[in-house]
Amino acid sequence: MRFVLAIVAFVAAAVMIAVGIAQRTVFAPPSQVAVSTTVKGDPRYIVIDSTVLNSHPGQQTLAVSGAADVKTQVVAYGRTADVTSWLGDETYTSIGYDDATSVLTTKTVKPKAADSDGGSKPTDSSTTSPTASPTATPTATPTPSASSPATADGKTAEKAGPNPAGSDLWLEEFDGADATLTRMNVPDGISVIISSDGAHAAPNEVRLVWPLDTSTPWSTPLIYGGLGLLVVGLALYLWGLYKLRKSRGPRRKGGPKMPKLPKAPKYKPSKAVETTPKGRRSTRRAMVAVPVVLVGALALSGCTTNLLADPKPTLTKTATPIATDLPKAKDVLPPAVTVSQLELIMKRISTVATAADAKSDSKLLATRFTGPALQLREANYAIRAKKSDQAALPAILASPLKVALPQATSTWPRVVTTVVVPSDTKLAPIALALVQETPRDNYLVNYAVSLEPKAKVPDLAPASIGAPIVRPDSKLLTLPPQDVAAAYGDILMNGDKSKYADLFETDGDTLRTQVGADYKAKMKAAMPATASLTYASQAGPADPIAMATNDSGALVWANLTETDTTKVVEAGAEVNLTDANGPAAALLGAASSKTGIQTTYGYQLAFYVPPAGSDAKITLLGFAQGLVAAKEVQ
Template identity: 70%
Template sequence: MRFVLAIVAFVVAAVMILAGIAQRTVFAPPAQVSAATTVSGEPRFIVIDGAVLNSHPGQQTLYVDGAKNELVAYGRTADVTTWLGDQSYATLKYDATTASLTSKNVTPSPAVDTSGTAPSTTAPTTSSTPSADAKGPNPAGSDLWLEEFDGTDANVTRMNVPNNISVIIASDGTAPAPNQIRIVWPLDASTPWAGPLIVGGGALLIVGLGLYLWGLYALRRSRGPRRKGGPKMPKLPKAPKYKPSKSIEATPKGRRSARRAMIAVPVVLVGALGLSGCSGDYWPHFGGTTPMATSTPITTELPKSKDVQPPAVTVPQLERIMTKISASATTADAKLDSKGIATRFTGPALQLRQANYAIRAKKSNEPALPAIAAGPLALTLPQATSMWPRVVSTVVQGSSKTQAPQAITLVQETPRSNYLVTYAVSLEPKAKVPDLAPAAIGAAVVPPDSKLLLLPPQQVAAAYGDILMKGPKSTYFNLFEAQGDTLRPAVGLEYKTKKKAAIPKTASLTFTNKVGASDPIAMATNDSGAIVWTSLEEFETTKVVEAGAEITLPANSQTAALLGTNSSKTGIQANYGYQLAFYVPPAGSDQKITLLGFAQGLVSAKEVQ
């Protein structure tokens, strides 16, 4: 009976092991599913919606080919659509029944505004399209994209995007986009019963082997005399024992050696099969569905409420933007490139930097302005909006311990333009930034004439300029915090009084100021106040008041470098630019307006009559 059970165990074990192995080989499910298409019509742009990319769960792998210069980027669907504006493009759809991709050409209405007051959803129409010979916009380097790949990196891209993200495929905006497209999704290729079958079969094989050995042992014990008989027979003389040679002894024979081989083979087989079943794909997951290995999903950090506007940028997106701005500024600072710096700076920040280049070109010992660091970003405050222009503020810590953190304000005027540095100020040593909205939500931009603040943003620069001119006699003196303000003693009333006293009687010195040409930018804080960035221009005018007198400047002065001469028989006017960042508390608060940071310097000089 034991031998019968052993044979049955061997047969069942063999069936189980073979079934487990078959699940991982001949009956193994496919590891992925793919869909491919060749887009006809040579469109300049191809858009793949997030819903198409999520037709199957898991990481999406996108393969593109068919163009000399290839670019793949992804961003918010609304941003991608608005960036395309009046450009025709092709969209892809996924047919679940046939597991294939189909394309459809979209011609936006000419009424779509690419300047970007608000993103709009375009629909197919028969309206006229831009000329095929016209040069199209180049999507390369756009600050709207969350990520961008070009060249060989664009041939194969792996992503895990949500439904509100779309992919744009292009070349240079003028040449046709790569039209050979394939999307691959991973499938659950696990075989949860392969492990139990293989290991269970191995265990049953051991049980069968035990039964077999038990049967042999019982059979051996059952042999021998059953009863005692008559007198014993005399013993026969023993024949001499045969001693085999060593070479013959080396080869084991007989039933015992065969049993050793039979034991070794199952043990090795079971060990190998047991080790092969260690992978998680071989075992069932009773806690839920089988997990699939995918990349970290990309998130746009958007609020879920439909009534809340999304932040203008995500933190990773801003980090990428600041890296590009830092690289452009570093190159321009080194080459004194006034045109190059204008590709990433505007307003008072551009004016100050270009003036610094002009001074350094004639004055070799003139220090450069503080470098724009790429990061790390200590604070990110994007505007909560889906319209343009868009505002983003950040505080860059920088890697240098000797340089103060910089508060930088960026403005993107249209969907197709990049963010430009409008204000770049160094924070005060004791500046305390109030509580701000998290980067995932963003903040509202406060109107320049808002009366919900202690002072409307458009009046802050003029009020502070009045304090610099009049000191304690200014009407606004008690509205601003003097403690911690390092700019006021450096260029305020006391400084101006001392400088006037040093002017000879043959000349006169006057100070005037006015609000800068750039509009102030105010972003709301959590306490209903606002961070206000504004600019101020101050004019220092020296005139000759006695006939025959002459004004002489130090030869190595900044004013002489910009003026092109160090003397004048009539007068000289030096224009200083101030970039200012304030915290303005809400109306009715007992707090004062606090200077958070500033940047200032000579921006122009001219001879006056």
């Protein structure tokens, strides 16, 4: 029997090991799913929607080829709505996926005219165009121009489209050789755009690969189980051999047989032993077991009764359903940027700012700065060109980002607020307000201020949600955002006598100490009798920016312009600048004037404005100020 069991174990072990190895070799599943297509028509833009990218689970690997110049090819991905808005009225090819045949499909999309928010409504090129009315005027044939050169066959060449490289809309971008093979794991609502430089056709060979689960969970147990069973079979075989050899040992033959043992007498009970007790004692002994059995039965029956008494318990209080309607996902506006996207934007801005500051290159600076921030830095470049010892403005660092507050919106323009904290504790944190005017524009720095030492940034919405923009004329704040700059300018002019003095916090306001009413009074007192000094301030030309805080207040960015005018009031007198080698002299090109000098200072201001009805005061969070112009007046 042992040999039979051993043979069965050997056979079972061989089958298990063979099946386990076959699962890893012969019957192993494919490691990936791959589909590819060649896009015809030489489109400049190819879009792959997230529904295609997520046709199979797992990380997507995208391979592109066929570009005229590999250095110009671009593969980027972003929100589907952002990709569509960036394309605008540009014709593109949309790649789909046929689940039935597992092949990629292509469709040419010709968007309609762009909407007012910068987006567009795509339409399939196969749809029939509306028929023109009889009174419609035919469109004139465009005349070939420099942007639309005529080809050899007389046709007009297509105008070059926009280049997607370097756009701030993309969550991630791959350029040049890096775009040939990219791996990504995009969620729903994300699309991939494939392009060249906008003037040439995009790479038309597209291949998508998804990994498949090649794990064989039963392979290892089968192999190890087969090996274990092999050991068991071997043990049984050796045991059988041992028993067989032992049973074949030396035996004695012949001789007398052993006598049989005598049988023992049968037992017979005597009359003195009674098998069944009788009388009163026997009754008592029999009654002893009855209560014990009865108590056990009652205990069990009692438990059963409690369990089955009420199988459907009655609720003591009826729950009231929640009547509040939760917002649907489609009704929630997305944040303008993600944190990783903002980090990439800040790296680009920092790179441009560093290069522009080193070379005093205003043109380069204008690619990433605008408004008050651009004006102040350009003036600093002009001063440093004539005054080499003039200090540069604080550098714009890329990281670390302490605050990231994007606007919650799906339209344009878009606003993002961020705070960069330098690793050097001697340097003040820099707060910036970035604005993107259209989908094809990059974010530009409108405001860049140094935070006050005692500044406390109010509670803000998380970056994953974003904050709404507050209207400039909003009455829900202590002061409408459009009036904050002028009100603060009045305080710098009149100090505590200003009608707005009670609305603003004085503690921690270092700008008021530097150029406030007391400073201006001292400057007037030091002016000689032959000249007069007057001050004037007004809100700057840039529109204020206000973003809501969690307490219904707002972060308000505003700019202020202040002019100092010194005039000669006595014939033959002359106005001399206090610092003959200072910034004003550098911009003016002279240190004195026989008529008068007017200097203009620009102020970038960041405030926290509390909600209307609050006891809190408007607080200056940070500022940047400097000379922006100087001229001689008559």
